[in-house]
Amino acid sequence: NGISVSLQSGGIVTIGSGQVNQNSFDNCGIDLMLVQRLDTILPPAATITFDCDDADGSTQHPVKLFVRDFAGNEASCLTYVVVQDNVAPSISCPSNKTVKCDGDTTPAANGTATATDNCPVLPSDITHSDAIVAGPGQTCQIINRTWTVKDGAGNMTTCLQTIALLDTVKPVLSVYPPDITISCSDPVPNPQNVTATDNCDQMLTVLFDQDTINVAPGVCGKYNYTIVRTRTVSDDCGNTEMDTRSITVVDM
Numbered sequence: 001n002g003i004s005v006s007l008q009s010g011g012i013v014t015i016g017s018g019q020v021n022q023n024s025f026d027n028c029g030i031d032l033m034l035v036q037r038l039d040t041i042l043p044p045a046a047t048i049t050f051d052c053d054d055a056d057g058s059t060q061h062p063v064k065l066f067v068r069d070f071a072g073n074e075a076s077c078l079t080y081v082v083v084q085d086n087v088a089p090s091i092s093c094p095s096n097k098t099v100k101c102d103g104d105t106t107p108a109a110n111g112t113a114t115a116t117d118n119c120p121v122l123p124s125d126i127t128h129s130d131a132i133v134a135g136p137g138q139t140c141q142i143i144n145r146t147w148t149v150k151d152g153a154g155n156m157t158t159c160l161q162t163i164a165l166l167d168t169v170k171p172v173l174s175v176y177p178p179d180i181t182i183s184c185s186d187p188v189p190n191p192q193n194v195t196a197t198d199n200c201d202q203m204l205t206v207l208f209d210q211d212t213i214n215v216a217p218g219v220c221g222k223y224n225y226t227i228v229r230t231r232t233v234s235d236d237c238g239n240t241e242m243d244t245r246s247i248t249v250v251d252m
Contacts, residue, residue, distance in 0.1 A: 002080040007055050009087060011118040014049045017065060020079060026069040038062040038078075052119035055085040055153055085153035089117035091126070093147050093159035098139075101167040101200035101237070105143060110163055113147035117155075125149055140200075140237035141165040167237035171198040173206070177229075181248040184222045188247060194231050201235035222251040 003020065005013050017035040024030060034044035042048075044066050054061060060080035068074045094111025103109075107128065115121045128147045135142040143163040150156045174195045182188070196204045208231055215225040227247040234240040 002060060002082060004082045004084060005050065007050070007052065007083065007085045007087060007118055009118050012049055012051045013083065014047050015081070016047045020063055020065050020081075021067075024065070024067045024075075026067070026073075028069055028071065030067055031070040032066075032068040034066040036064045036066065038064055050081065050083045052085065052152070054083040055119070057084045057153060058082065085119060085151065085155065087118045088155040089115050089121060089125075089149045089151050089157050091115040091147060091149045091157045091159045093161040096162045096164075098164045098166055101140065101165045103165075105163055105165070107145075111161070113149070113159060113161070115149035115157070117149070117151050119151055119153075121149060121151065125151060135164060138166055138168050138237050138239070139164045140167050140235075165200075167200050167235065167239060169199045170239040170241045171196045171201070171204055171233045171235050173231060173233065173241060173243055176243050177245045179246040179248070181250060184224075184249050184251045188227065188249070191229060194243075196233040196241070198235045198239075200237070204233050204235065207232045217251075223249075224251050225249050 005015055007013050017033040020035050021033060034046060035048050036044035037048050039061055050061065060082055063079050063081050064076055065079065066074060066076045092114050094113060097110045099105055113126055115126055126147065126149050128145050131144045133142050133144060143165065145161040145163060146158055147161060148156055148158045175192055177192055191208060194206055196206050198204055211228045213226050213228055215223055217223060227249065229245045230242065232240065232242045
């Protein structure tokens with residue numbers, strides 16, 4: 001029925017003829033027992049070795065067992081060996097990073113995981129996936145970057161790198177209207193259409209508020225008062241820009 005063996009930490013496994021033998025006997029005793037891999041050109045020997053190239057967990061590597069008694073009589077039989085790799089690789093993540101929200105978050109800028117294994121690790125064996133979650137305060141987002149190494153036998157190990165996205169820059173309004181003073185007989189100018197831009201947040205809403213304050217009788221029988229127009233905009237990280245415009249109306 002064959003036997004199954006597992007690679008060791010060095011990426012090889014060596015087995016002897018005794019591991020292949022099952023109840024061989026002779027009426028006068030066995031003098032010599034050898035084993036040979038039939039998928040190589042090596043001669044029979046006391047041991048045979050398998051390595052990473054053999055360890056797919058399914059291939060039946062053909063093996064021949066030779067037995068000789070003290071009179072020189074020989075016999076042989078065929079079996080097979082299935083080689084498995086059950087050693088999980090080790091992985092080391094890059095250090096955690098803090099990056100400006102409009103900065104480079106790629107592995108090229110923030111590091112790539114490294115890995116070791118009992119069998120060779122190829123660059124393509126190391127992959128990553130990102131999950132973005134909300135962060136506290138001006139760290140408006142955190143990238144949880146999971147690095148995974150998967151060896152040829154399917155053994156996997158992961159580690160986690162975090163990349164904090166920091167935003168300390170306030171949005172900028174498109175217009176900052178100046179304060180003005182007008183006569184009570186002049187028309188009050190309509191509010192200007194004001195938008196905003198930000199270094200990271202593309203979806204901004206400018207809030208508008210208008211109050212009338214300091215109302216008092218004027219010298220010409222009308223009123224003096226001040227119209228205060230306030231525009232406020234905040235980005236996703238809570239950075240807020242506020243602009244207040246005063247229109248002073250004078251009875252003169």
